[in-house]
Amino acid sequence: MTIARDRLRVAVQKSGRLAETSLSLLRRAGLSFRASRDRLFLYGENLPIDVLLVRDDDIPGLLMEGSCELGIVGRNVLAEQRLTALPGTDAPAERLALGFGGCRLSLAVTDGGPITVPAQLDGLRIATSYPGLLADWLAVNGIRAEIVVLSGSVEIAPRLGKADAICDLVSSGATLAANQLHELVAILHSEAVLAASPHPLGSAKAEQVERLCARIEGAQSSDGARLLMLQAPRAALAAITRLLPVRESPSVLSLDGLPDDIAVQALCSGALDWQHLEDLKRLGARGLMVLNVERMLA
Ligand SMILES: Nc1ncnc2c1ncn2[C@@H]1O[C@H](COP(=O)(O)OP(=O)(O)OP(=O)(O)O)[C@@H](O)[C@H]1O
Ligand SMILES: O=P(O)(O)OC[C@H]1O[C@H](OP(=O)(O)OP(=O)(O)O)[C@H](O)[C@@H]1O
Numbered sequence: 273m274t275i276a277r278d279r280l281r282v283a284v285q286k287s288g289r290l291a292e293t294s295l296s297l298l299r300r301a302g303l304s305f306r307a308s309r310d311r312l313f314l315y316g317e318n319l320p321i322d323v324l325l326v327r328d329d330d331i332p333g334l335l336m337e338g339s340c341e342l343g344i345v346g347r348n349v350l351a352e353q354r355l356t357a358l359p360g361t362d363a364p365a366e367r368l369a370l371g372f373g374g375c376r377l378s379l380a381v382t383d384g385g386p387i388t389v390p391a392q393l394d395g396l397r398i399a400t401s402y403p404g405l406l407a408d409w410l411a412v413n414g415i416r417a418e419i420v421v422l423s424g425s426v427e428i429a430p431r432l433g434k435a436d437a438i439c440d441l442v443s444s445g446a447t448l449a450a451n452q453l454h455e456l457v458a459i460l461h462s463e464a465v466l467a468a469s470p471h472p473l474g475s476a477k478a479e480q481v482e483r484l485c486a487r488i489e490g491a492q493s494s495d496g497a498r499l500l501m502l503q504a505p506r507a508a509l510a511a512i513t514r515l516l517p518v519r520e521s522p523s524v525l526s527l528d529g530l531p532d533d534i535a536v537q538a539l540c541s542g543a544l545d546w547q548h549l550e551d552l553k554r555l556g557a558r559g560l561m562v563l564n565v566e567r568m569l570a
């Protein structure tokens with residue numbers, strides 16, 4: 273099925289943990305928007321790319337029905353949808369991992385209780401909002417347990433006597449600790465991902481998708497990237513390179529009229545502080561310059 277709409281649509285969480293970072297990533301990829309009055313639709317002003325602001329759980333369905341071509345959603349939501357979709361339906365695919373919204377889906381049990389290993393869950397009840405992922409993990413691990421589906425506040429289920437264990441998202445672990453629970457095992461590691469509709473796109477839209485992906489990857493790689501420029505004696509190159517938090521081989525250029533000297537340009541990640549520069553100077557480097565990298569395109 274080809275989607276008959278010439279502007280690309282990206283679905284993003286309206287409010288919640290992923291909302292702000294998702295929109296700021298799209299802005300860093302160079303998109304600018306005008307909001308509709310109800311703030312549910314952002315019209316792309318400089319590219320034919322619009323944003324739908326929705327509940328995160330709705331994003332896989334919107335991708336499947338073709339209401340949008342891309343979505344930013346937790347891998348946990350995407351994977352759950354894939355496991356609970358009707359057989360034979362094409363599920364949205366993970367296109368890029370986005371490096372924020374990191375968390376894990378974990379089995380957890382009551383502190384000081386009898387369960388210490390997952391095998392002891394056999395025959396017991398586990399509360400979760402992720403029945404597909406949990407059922408899949410239990411089947412792979414040969415554990416038969418009853419799945420109690422709850423849409424939220426899963427951590428409270430053991431105290432209410434509704435379940436013997438839970439399977440829910442964890443990041444700092446503070447919610448588990450507050451409910452006298454601890455993790456047994458993580459069954460899925462998640463982060464926000466760019467998900468793509470399973471439907472084929474026309475060439476113009478496919479081109480927009482590639483363009484947006486390249487920009488997002490560029491925005492991610494320029495995070496924390498610094499360009500270091502210096503001049504140095506050619507003989508000091510190896511020692512200088514060893515000192516640098518380089519991402520890739522530095523460019524080494526000859527200098528007119530100075531055959532024993534070189535100019536070095538190195539793309540670095542992490543801190544390049546005064547100490548670093550002083551250490552490089554001690555090796556003979558001069559004219560040191562550190563520049564923040566604003567944009568990168570592979
Ligand atoms: N504690 C956490 N730390 C980091 N990321 C998390 C955490 N909890 C959830 N996430 C990630 O953020 C996503 C959105 O979480 P959020 O709690 O905002 O969802 P929600 O309450 O279902 O929101 P919505 O109203 O859109 O349905 C989750 O699906 C998961 O990928
Ligand atoms: O390990 P922690 O850092 O404590 O995070 C874990 C909590 O975060 C999520 O809920 P959230 O706070 O997003 O509320 P929600 O259940 O209403 O979505 C998740 O469902 C856990 O309850």
Ligand SMILES: [Mg+2]
Nearest residue numbers: 327328329330
């Ligand atoms: Mg939700």
